[in-house]
Amino acid sequence: MTGTRYDAAVEKYRPVLERIAARAVDAELTRTLPFEQVEWLRAAGFGAARIPVELGGDGLTWAELTRLLVDLATADSNVVQALRGHFALVEDQLYHHPREDRSAWLRRFAAGELAGNAWTEPGAGGVATVLDGSGDDLTLTGRKFYTTGSIFADWIDAVAKRPDGSDVAVIVRARQDGVTILDDWDGFGQRLTGTGTTIFDGARVEPDAVFEFESRFRYQTALYQHFHLATLAGIAHAAARDAADQVRSRTRAFTHNNATLVRHDPQALATVGQIGSVAYVATATALRAADAIDAAYAARDLDADAEHAVNVRTELETAQAQVVLSTLVPQAVGSIFDALGASSTSTAKALDRHWRNARTVATHNPWTLKAKVVGDHAVNGTEPVFVWGIGVQAPADAASSGAGSQPVRV
Incomplete structure (x- = not known):
């Protein structure tokens, strides 16, 4: 699934990955954004890994890029998630190019410019962010x-409505008057991803940065989830590495251990082996899902029905992978403490x-709902949900009348 292009890319980026890994614990303990x-x-040039060589990138397939994303997540899972919105926006440009000339955007990204994400809105739900104006005089307010990632980015991929109620995707320059990005994410995990609030107050939008939402690349939901699969795989590798290091170096042992040294205790070794397995x-699953993403990208040149069929399969593959890894990885990495003593809970170790x-990561796009989607397809042939929302939902007896809030697309 990976070959010479991945080998060249990982050789190119390895020094950076090693530097990131060396900073991961200190960044976590001091809550220093990356x-x-x-x-x-x-x-x-990491942000250009998917961009064709002729436009200044590495030209990686998703199978090749996924291996690289797992490597980055192993170094620091916060950093890879911070780039999730960037790679999704790059993919949207690639999907349409060259049928529509997106070379200007792709060259920006190849030159090192990065994007963040701004889709979901707080509160009851719905899209209250508005793109106003006409011609060259467009502004965004909401x-x-x-x-995620917008605090580090040059551009922000946002969803809004026109005054007439139609949905649009807009790319907003992040560093301008009218854009405020806050570091107010208070989750207990992935604390350094730059996941927080962004406020648009009459932010300027260029006319060539506005796209109909319905024109977005068809497999975007699967790709967003796929990024989480790669992140989970990297977290598992990092936990396996740290578990092995801790067991190898541990000198204290209980009197009723199975060996004088913990490194020779078969139960401790089995625990480390389980995490590594x-x-x-997780990596093999993510790579299998990456093949499906590559197939969906290739299907953009097929007729609409054939492309849709491939996208259904891609969505189901990433959903099935999510259902398994969302429970398997947290359980495995939590077992690191079973191989060690109470000293392993030291804050300084940050295990x-x-x-x-x-x-x-496993809380995003609840896996229980994805399991239902997979089961509904298997039993009833129901197609998966490609775009969904979150918000206060209308009661069943009022839904047909339009009562309740319109959920934001995420």
């Missing part, structure tokens, strides 16, 4: 939450970050 780490990746399975991070 501005510097993102800049290292920007300078190295408030978003879960704007889950990391292996708890693996479980906290995995559990937080």
Whole structure:
């Protein structure tokens, strides 16, 4: 699934990944957002990994890029999630190019510019963010939450409504008057992803940065979830690495241990082996899902029905992977403490970050609802939900009359 292009890319980025890994624990303990780490990746060209070579990128497939994302998540899972919105926006441009000339955007990203995300809105739900004006005089006003990565970015991929109620996707320059980005994410895991509030107050939008929402690339829901699969796999690898290191170096042992040294205790070794095995399975699962994403990208040149059929399969593959990894990885990485003593809970070791991070990633797009989607397709042939929302839902007897809030698309 990975070959010479991945080998060349990982060789290119390995020094940066090693620097990021060396800073991960200190960043976690001091809650220092990875501005510097993102800049290292920007300078190295990481954000252009998917962009074709002729436009200045590495030209990686999703199978190749996924292996690289797992490597980055192993170094620091916060950093890879902070780039999730960027790679989704790059994919949207690639999907339409060259049928529509998106080379200007792709060259921006190849030159090192990065994007964040701003889709979800706080409160009852719905899209209250408005794109106003006409011609060259366009402004964006609204408030978003879960704007992952935007605090590090040059551009923000946002969803809004025109005054007539139609949905649009807009790309907003992040560094301008009228855009305020807050670091107010208070989750117990993935604390350094830059996931917080972004406020647009008459922010300027260029006319060539407005797109009909319905024109977005068809497999975007699967790709957003796929990024979480790669992140979970990387967390599992990091936990396996740390578990092995801790067991190898541990000198204290209980009198009723199975060996004088913990490193020779078969129960401790089995626990480390279990975590490593889950990391292996998580990576293999993410790579299998990556093949489905590549198939969906290739299907853009097929007729509409054939492309839709591929996208259904892609959505189901990423959903099934999510259902399994969302429970398997948090359980495995939490077992790191079973191989060690109470000293492993020391804050200075920050071993708890693996479980906290995995559990937080697993809360996105609840896996229980995805399991229902997979089961409904298997039993009833019901197609998966490609775009959904969250908010206060209308009562069943009022839904047909339009009562309740319109959920925001996420």
